[in-house]
Amino acid sequence: MEPEQPPPYGAYAAIMAAFCGGLLGAGALARALGRDPEEHTTLDLVTLALATYKAARTLSRDEVTSFLREPFVEGHAHEGGEEPVENGGMRQAIGELVTCSRCVGTWVAAGMGATQIVAPRFGRLLTWTLGAAGLNDFLQAGFAALTSKSNEIEKRAAVLQ
Secondary structure, three states: OOOOOOOOHHHHHHHHHHHHHHHHHHHHHHHHHOOOHHHOOHHHHHHHHHHHHHHHHHHHHOHHHHHHHHHHEOOOOOOOOOOEOOOOOHHHHHHHHHOOHHHHHHHHHHHHHHHHHHOHHHHHHHHHHHHHHHHHHHHHHHHHHHHHHHHHHHHHHHHHO
């Protein structure tokens, strides 16, 4: 039995440093450009949350972004659910990041939040577009659930007649 390989803590630290450095850089750029993040409303937060959900699910699960996950997963990336490579290094750490919708969601939220402050016009367009797509996912799922339940009730009623 092979000894279990320890997690790639050095790679995790580098990723966290890049995340914090990116936020620090975006904050410094926003300050230099005179952008005020306090202008954002509760509606902006809700929109950002929906956009983050949609972008994170797309990055970590959808076939269209499998080319991004491919270098960091075992086997062939396809429709999500891939396992990260286990090499104990940066590829494993990135694989764990890009296959976890909650994990990559933190990066997405930070990127879109920073974009809204640094480049407000583009940031709002991006966030509102992805937010609408995220809301669409929930509406589609709700419609499918209601349709399924309605069909089930209709079948039961037909049996009782």
